[in-house]
Amino acid sequence: MYTVLLPAAGSGKRMGANQNKLFLELRDVPILIHTLRVFEKDSMCQHIVLAVKKEEQAFIEHLLMKYQISKVAAITEGGAERQHSVYACLKASPSRGIVLVHDAARPFIKQEVIHQLVETANQSRAAVAAVRAKDTMKKVENGIIQETVNRESLWIIQTPQAFQFELLEKAERLANEEGFLGTDEAMLVERLGESVHIVESTYDNVKMTTKEDLLFGEVILNKMKQEEQ
Ligand SMILES: Nc1ccn([C@@H]2O[C@H](COP(=O)(O)OP(=O)(O)OP(=O)(O)O)[C@@H](O)[C@H]2O)c(=O)n1
Ligand SMILES: C[C@](O)(CO)[C@H](O)COP(=O)(O)O
Numbered sequence: 001m002y003t004v005l006l007p008a009a010g011s012g013k014r015m016g017a018n019q020n021k022l023f024l025e026l027r028d029v030p031i032l033i034h035t036l037r038v039f040e041k042d043s044m045c046q047h048i049v050l051a052v053k054k055e056e057q058a059f060i061e062h063l064l065m066k067y068q069i070s071k072v073a074a075i076t077e078g079g080a081e082r083q084h085s086v087y088a089c090l091k092a093s094p095s096r097g098i099v100l101v102h103d104a105a106r107p108f109i110k111q112e113v114i115h116q117l118v119e120t121a122n123q124s125r126a127a128v129a130a131v132r133a134k135d136t137m138k139k140v141e142n143g144i145i146q147e148t149v150n151r152e153s154l155w156i157i158q159t160p161q162a163f164q165f166e167l168l169e170k171a172e173r174l175a176n177e178e179g180f181l182g183t184d185e186a187m188l189v190e191r192l193g194e195s196v197h198i199v200e201s202t203y204d205n206v207k208m209t210t211k212e213d214l215l216f217g218e219v220i221l222n223k224m225k226q227e228e229q
Contacts, residue, residue, distance in 0.1 A: 005089035009078020034107035051078035051085035121162035129201035
């Protein structure tokens with residue numbers, strides 16, 4: 001069993017919509033609801049904790065009612081940065097054990113990957129979803145290539161990221177006390193000298209970040225619906 005922490009308090013600046021991008025719809029359903037449905041359907045998911053903007057809480061509660069999402073155990077106020085929103089979720093979590101951090105903006109995560117992450121975190125305390133880099137990777141400074149990096153050791157990191165509760169709590173607390181800001185939770189845990197394990201995920205677990213992602217999102221969702229039939 002696990003609890004999922006869903007940061008949903010972003011601004012969606014790169015999406016360029018006039019609203020939180022999580023309210024944009026794919027096949028007539030808000031992105032946020034697509035993500036919530038994955039965890040609502042997963043019998044291993046015990047609780048969902050959401051971080052939201054204060055001014056959006058009432059609308060989100062309305063969406064939860066409308067789409068019959070029942071596993072949300074706590075809604076807390078998000079922070080200025082994603083990391084702060086995740087920490088707020090952690091503090092509001094009603095349960096310990098294994099916690100999964102997942103971007104509310106990644107609606108296509110597969111249940112098999114979630115379960116593999118939970119199993120790995122149960123054994124090894126920390127595991128993140130990732131895919132292998134498949135393009136040629138180069139380090140560039142001032143527009144000039146410095147070196148070609150061997151991609152055999154490069155992975156593109158996604159969410160979910162699964163941790164034993166106490167480990168993530170310590171990593172978040174120290175990062176916040178020391179003013180360290182990471183772009184994911186694994187970075188905070190790596191700072192403690194802990195091993196973070198990779199679980200191979202899928203390339204379609206894309207984050208809805210820019211407008212083009214909405215086009216990919218529609219295609220991925222159509223394919224998933226066809227496979228379900
Ligand atoms: N202060 C923040 C920033 C982000 N997020 C959440 O973290 C996830 C991943 O963040 P990102 O894709 O960067 O979302 P935004 O911050 O909304 O986008 P942008 O950076 O383009 O403004 C999203 O579900 C977003 O809602 C959050 O809860 N609190
Ligand atoms: C956590 C994350 O989704 C892993 O890929 C990513 O680092 C979030 O970063 P962003 O700068 O908010 O897109």
